[in-house]
Every structure is written in C-alpha cells, then in structure tokens.
Amino acid sequence: MSLPSALTAVAPLAKSLADQTKENSWINILIxxxxxxxTMVVVFRASRNNNTAAxxxxxxxxxxxxxxxxAIAGDYLSAASFLGITGAIAINGYDGFLxxxxxxxxxxxxxxxxxxxxxxxxxxxxxxxxxFRLKQRPVRIAAATTTLVVCFFYLLAQMAGAGGLVSLLxxxxxxNLVGQNIVIAVVxxxxxxxxxxxxxxxxxxxxxxxxxxLIIGAAIMTIIVLAMNGFNLSxxxxxxxxxxxxxxxxxxxxxxxxxAYGKAPLDFISLALALVLGTAxxxxxxxxxxxxxxxxxxxxxxxxxxxLIGGFYIFTLVLxxxxxxxxxxxxxxxxxxxxxxxxxxxxxxxxxxxxxGFISAVAFATILAVxxxxxxxxxxxxxxxxxxxxxxxxxxxxxxxxxxxRRTVVVIGLVAIGGGILANGQNIxxxxxxxxxxxxxxxxPTIIYSLFWKKFTTQGALWSMYGxxxxxxxxxxxxxxxxxxxxxxxxGADFAWFPLANPGIISIPLAFFLGWLGTVxxxxxxxxxxxxEMEVRSLTGIGAEKAVDH
Amino acid sequence: MGNSxxxxxxxxxxxxxxxxxxxxxxxxxSHRSFVLPxxxxxxxxxxxxxxxxxxxxxxxxxxxxxxxxxxxxxxxxQFVTTFxxxxxxxxxxxxxxxxxxxxxxxxxxxxxxxxxxxxxEV
Numbered sequence: 030m031s032l033p034s035a036l037t038a039v040a041p042l043a044k045s046l047a048d049q050t051k052e053n054s055w056i057n058i059l060i061x062x063x064x065x066x067x068t069m070v071v072v073f074r075a076s077r078n079n080n081t082a083a084x085x086x087x088x089x090x091x092x093x094x095x096x097x098x099x100a101i102a103g104d105y106l107s108a109a110s111f112l113g114i115t116g117a118i119a120i121n122g123y124d125g126f127l128x129x130x131x132x133x134x135x136x137x138x139x140x141x142x143x144x145x146x147x148x149x150x151x152x153x154x155x156x157x158x159x160x161f162r163l164k165q166r167p168v169r170i171a172a173a174t175t176t177l178v179v180c181f182f183y184l185l186a187q188m189a190g191a192g193g194l195v196s197l198l199x200x201x202x203x204x205n206l207v208g209q210n211i212v213i214a215v216v217x218x219x220x221x222x223x224x225x226x227x228x229x230x231x232x233x234x235x236x237x238x239x240x241x242x243l244i245i246g247a248a249i250m251t252i253i254v255l256a257m258n259g260f261n262l263s264x265x266x267x268x269x270x271x272x273x274x275x276x277x278x279x280x281x282x283x284x285x286x287x288x289a290y291g292k293a294p295l296d297f298i299s300l301a302l303a304l305v306l307g308t309a310x311x312x313x314x315x316x317x318x319x320x321x322x323x324x325x326x327x328x329x330x331x332x333x334x335x336x337l338i339g340g341f342y343i344f345t346l347v348l349x350x351x352x353x354x355x356x357x358x359x360x361x362x363x364x365x366x367x368x369x370x371x372x373x374x375x376x377x378x379x380x381x382x383x384x385x386g387f388i389s390a391v392a393f394a395t396i397l398a399v400x401x402x403x404x405x406x407x408x409x410x411x412x413x414x415x416x417x418x419x420x421x422x423x424x425x426x427x428x429x430x431x432x433x434x435r436r437t438v439v440v441i442g443l444v445a446i447g448g449g450i451l452a453n454g455q456n457i458x459x460x461x462x463x464x465x466x467x468x469x470x471x472x473x474p475t476i477i478y479s480l481f482w483k484k485f486t487t488q489g490a491l492w493s494m495y496g497x498x499x500x501x502x503x504x505x506x507x508x509x510x511x512x513x514x515x516x517x518x519x520x521g522a523d524f525a526w527f528p529l530a531n532p533g534i535i536s537i538p539l540a541f542f543l544g545w546l547g548t549v550x551x552x553x554x555x556x557x558x559x560x561x562e563m564e565v566r567s568l569t570g571i572g573a574e575k576a577v578d579h
Numbered sequence: 580m581g582n583s584x585x586x587x588x589x590x591x592x593x594x595x596x597x598x599x600x601x602x603x604x605x606x607x608x609s610h611r612s613f614v615l616p617x618x619x620x621x622x623x624x625x626x627x628x629x630x631x632x633x634x635x636x637x638x639x640x641x642x643x644x645x646x647x648x649x650x651x652x653x654x655x656x657q658f659v660t661t662f663x664x665x666x667x668x669x670x671x672x673x674x675x676x677x678x679x680x681x682x683x684x685x686x687x688x689x690x691x692x693x694x695x696x697x698x699x700e701v
Contacts, residue, residue: 123651127632131629137661140665263644263646270646284646284650284651285636285639286632286639295633298633301625301626325677328672332669336665342658557595561594565594565597565603568607568610569606569680569687570680570684571684571687
C-alpha cells in the first residue's frame with residue numbers, strides 16, 4: 030500500500046529527523062528485544078499442550094470470543110494498515126482514508142455470511158468447508174492451492190516490507206542491503222520459532238499482545254495530536270492544509286477525493302471491490318474462527334474485531350492528517366522508508382525518542398505477528414489438506430500430520446526469507462492488493478455458493494476457484510504494475526495490455542459466473558444427504574468440533 | 580473417491596428429513612431473510628459511496644462545517660453503519676436465531692445420545 034515517489038528534493042527537516050532517529054536506534058532495538066523476550070516466554074508457556082492437530086492448528090478451540098477478536102485485529106492490522114494508511118493520508122489526504130473504509134466494511138461479509146457457518150461445518154482449514162459436500166480430493170487440492178498462493182503473496186509483501194522498514198527504524202541507510210537482508214532473516218527465523226513451538230496458541234498470543242500494544246500506541250498518539258489542535262478535527266485539517274500550502278503542495282485539495290485516484294477512478298473501484306470481498310476469503314482470517322469453542326464465540330470474535338479495527342482506522346485518520354500537518358509531505362517522502370515513515374516520524378515529533386522506539390517496536394511486532402499467522406495457515410493447509418487427505422487419503426498415522434505441519438513451517442519460513450530478500454525494494458503494494466484480489470476471486474464465490482446454494486456442484490467449485498485464480502494472476506501479470514510504467518516491477522519492458530493495477534473488477538465477477546456455469550453444465554449432481562447435513566450443521570451447530578479438554 | 584473423508588457426526592440422524600422439517604425451515608428463513616437483504620443493503624451503500632468518491636469530486640468536496648466536507652461525513656457514516664449493522668445483527672441473532680438453533684441442536688443431540696446408548700447395551 031505504499032505509494033513510492035520519485036521526488037528527489039532534500040528537505041532539511043527530514044534529514045535532521047532521520048539523523049536523530051538514527052542516534053536513538055538503540056532504544057528501538059531495546060524495546061523490540063523486550064517484546065521478543067516477553068512473547069517468547071508466553072509462547073513457551075503456551076506450547077505445553079500442543080500434541081494433537083486440534084491443539085496445534087486451532088489452539089484446542091479454547092480462546093474466548095474477545096481474545097480471538099483481539100487476535101484477529103492483530104492479524105489484520107498489518108504494517109500496511111498502520112504505516113501505509115497513515116502515510117497515504119498524510120500524503121494524499123482524503124484518498125488515503127478510502128482504503129480504511131473498504132478494509133472495515135469488509136468485516137460485515139465475514140460477520141453476516143461466513144464466520145458462524147464456517148465454524149459449524151469446518152475443522153481446521155478453509156478446504157474443510159469447501160470440500161464438505163463436494164468431491165473431496167479435487168476440491169481440497171484446489172482450495173489448498175488458492176490458500177497457499179494467497180498466503181505466499183501476503184507473506185512476501187510482509188517480508189519485503191520488513192526490509193524497507195528497517196532503514197528507517199534502525200537507522201540503516203536505504204542502500205544498506207546487507208543490513209536489511211539480515212533483518213529479513215531475523216524476522217523469518219523468529220517467526221519459525223514462534224510457530225514451530227507455539228503453534229496456533231503461541232501465534233494467537235503474539236497477535237493479542239501486538240494488537241494491544243498497537244492500539245494503545247495509536248490511541249496515545251491520536252490523543253496527543255488532537256490535544257495539540259484543541260480536540261478539533263477541522264482545526265487539524267486546517268493545519269495540514271497550511272503545511273501543504275507552505276511547501277507548495279496541493280493545499281485544500283488534501284481534503285477532497287482525487288489526489289491519488291483522480292485520474293484512475295476505475296482502478297479505485299476495482300481495488301474497492303477486492304478489499305470488501307477479499308477479507309472474508311483470506312485463509313488466515315478464516316482459520317482464526319476455528320480457535321473458539323462455538324459459533325456464538327465466532328460471532329463475538331467478529332464483533333470485537335469490528336470495534337477494534339474500526340476504532341483503529343479512525344485513529345489513522347487523525348494520525349495521517351497529524352503527520353501531514355506536523356511533518357509535511359515533502360519531509361515524509363524524503364525520509365528513509367518514504368511514505369511508511371509518516372507514523373514513526375510523527376511519533377518522534379510528538380513524543381521524542383521513547384515514543385518513536387515504542388512505535389517502531391510495535392511496527393516490527395506487527396510484521397512478526399502477521400507472518401506467524403500466515404505461516405501456520407499455510408502449514409495447516411498443506412499438512413491437513415494435501416498430506417492427510419490427498420497423499421495418505423485420510424488415514425495419516427497418529428501425530429504424523431502435526432509433524433508434517435511443523436516441517437512445512439520450516440520450509441515456508443525459509444522460502445519467505447529467500448522471497449523477502451529477492452523482493453526487497455520492490456513495489457510491494459501490489460502484492461497485498463493481489464492477495465486480496467485472489468482471495469476474493471478464487472475463494473469467496475465457492476465459500477458463498479457452498480453455504481447458500483443447494484445445487485452447487487464440484488465442477489462449479491473447480492471452475493470458479495481455478496478460473497478466478499488464473500484470471501487474477503494473468504491480469505496482474507499483464508498490468509502496469511508488472512511492466513510498462515514508471516513504478517513497474519520489471520523496468521524497461523512493456524507487455525502490459527490490461528490497463529488496471531487491480532484485477533478484481535474483472536476476475537471476481539468472472540469467478541462467480543464460472544461457479545454458476547460449471548454447476549448448471551455439470552451432469553453429476555451431488556449427494557443431497559450430505560448437502561442436508563451441511564446445511565443443518567451450519568445453522569444449528571450439531572456435530573460441530575468441540576473445544577479440547579486438558 | 581467420494582465424500583468418505585469427513586466422518587458424519589451423527590449416524591442416526593436423518594438430515595434430509597431434518598432439513599425439510601418445519602422447525603428447521605423456520606430457522607433457515609429467519610437466518611436468510613435477515614443476512615441476505617442486509618448484506619445486499621450494505622454492499623449497495625458501500626459501492627454508492629465508492630462511486631461518489633471516484634466520480635463526484637465536486638459534490639464530495641462541498642464543505643458542511645469548517646473543513647468537514649460531505650466526503651468525510653459520508654466516509655465516517657460508513658463506519659457508523661458498519662458498527663450499527665454489527666450491533667443489529669448480534670441482537671437479532673441472540674433473540675431470534677440462537678433460541679431456534681438451540682432447540683433443534685438439543686433435540687438432535689438427544690437423538691444421537693439415545694442411539695449410542697442402545698448400541699452400548701447391545
């Protein structure tokens with residue numbers, strides 16, 4: 030979600046800020062080490078009962094709705110949300126705010142249509158639900174494929190982002206690639222340790238602690254910024270406009286839509302569609318609903334998540350305009366880390382090195398918590414869907430599945446480190462948008478159809494999942510983010526024929542259409558008894574997986 | 580191949596008959612008659628907002644109070660409606676959905692327990 034810019038002018042404020050943050054980088058490191066130490070103790074304590082698959086993947090289904098809702102907020106409020114949206118509002122004003130609305134409204138899809146029904150019918154993974162009443166093997170393979178692809182892109186974005194963040198937070202130069210790569214490796218190794226030892230329980234606690242720190246930190250900053258402007262939002266916006274005018278920027282236009290998407294409204298609509306429909310189909314979000322004992326607790330989780338995430342996005346509105354007012358667009362773009370530097374620089378200006386250290390450590394913790402959640406989801410999908418249900422055909426030796434999952438964690442961790450190093454410095458914004466677009470096109474139609482449409486068949490599911498996946502990836506490969514524009518991934522080449530940066534507006538409706546077409550053309554009908562069982566289970570909770578007693 | 584990999588939780592329950600029962604149909608109707616229209620409603624409202632933000636810049640830029648313009652108010656209203664729909668659904672589910680679902684679930688669980696008991700006695 031970062032919005033890189035090629036501006037080269039050097040503003041003195043940014044330079045002095047960057048120097049000062051560099052001098053104080055030991056405070057950042059100290060606070061971050063403290064976070065790691067505390068979470069490690071929690072993870073070790075949480076790991077004592079991690080023997081069965083239900084313990085390892087679903088934390089024994091023993092978290093309360095409030096705990097799980099906080100963990101969901103910790104999982105969902107990634108560095109892109111915190112640093113990216115604050116920076117986007119500071120630089121593009123109103124258009125940055127648009128992101129947060131899509132990210133929040135999306136939770137209503139999860140609340141109304143997905144969370145409880147999924148909790149009642151599934152066991153560990155998204156594929157459990159999708160394959161419930163369809164043919165197990167092909168549907169599981171398809172669902173595991175889309176799960177792994179979404180997790181991979183999301184993971185890559187987080188890891189690559191970690192490298193960029195470091196330049197600002199630890200005072201490394203943007204050109205110090207070795208230093209950045211070491212940090213990417215440290216993040217990867219820590220993440221492997223958390224997930225390997227702590228399983229879902231440890232991961233959940235890391236996310237809860239991180240969500241708590243992030244929301245407290247953002248709340249403190251919001252109160253300080255508002256207090257500086259007499260608790261008047263309009264006065265704060267005035268100050269941001271004034272700073273913008275002083276540096277020769279857009280001024281008043283900061284308050285109106287159009288700064289980022291004025292010339293590309295279709296691009297914005299496509300992104301809006303992917304955001305609102307992608308959230309309820311992100312595998313790592315869906316998997317969190319299995320960590321609570323009942324569907325009612327799953328509902329409570331979403332309610333908690335909506336309040337926490339919504340409150341947080343309102344904070345980012347204040348923080349974004351606050352950064353715009355106190356630091357200014359030019360100074361932010363000139364700082365190492367660019368647009369992502371807005372929130373840390375603001376922390377420094379209003380709270381000195383200590384608040385900067387706290388916010389920087391939270392930003393690191395954010396990346397750790399999110400990559401841990403993604404890794405356990407991908408490992409569970411491989412071990413449970415591919416290994417247990419496809420390779421050994423539903424008859425794994427006891428404890429073998431968890432063993433396979435743990436090995437997968439190590440492999441994914443190493444792939445994430447390697448991928449993060451390769452993708453370091455790339456335009457990572459499109460990776461996150463792509464993950465949402467793939468989730469919305471490849472997963473959501475099949476989730477909705479299999480929960481709400483009696484006649485839905487295996488062929489419909491396969492056409493929709495593979496069709497949606499292929500459409501999203503092909504369109505992005507031939508879009509301006511990969512080639513043919515200034516900010517493109519591959520410089521100097523131009524094979525783009527799809528004009529939009531986000532494929533959602535085409536690939537999502539296409540996937541819904543393919544699911545319908547595949548079903549009506551299918552000569553085989555599915556077993557109505559299993560459809561009946563799924564429907565009764567989904568609404569009543571009969572036969573749903575119970576919490577594990579220890 | 581087939582559907583053998585997921586074990587049926589409730590051997591003795593005839594789910595097709597259960598699905599067609601009046602009690603279950605009433606629960607299903609209570610659920611769908613709420614979630615489907617509300618989902619359609621909030622998606623329409625969200626996309627109306629997105630289209631205004633994308634194409635109606637002048638309208639969104641009209642100032643209402645100080646620097647607070649229509650765009651910001653509509654954006655914050657999206658937050659308000661999201662919180663409101665959440666509270667509305669929770670209250671509806673607690674009042675209407677949970678009691679119906681509990682009755683059916685308890686009846687089916689009793690049926691399963693009885694069947695298991697007979698099995699053990701034999």
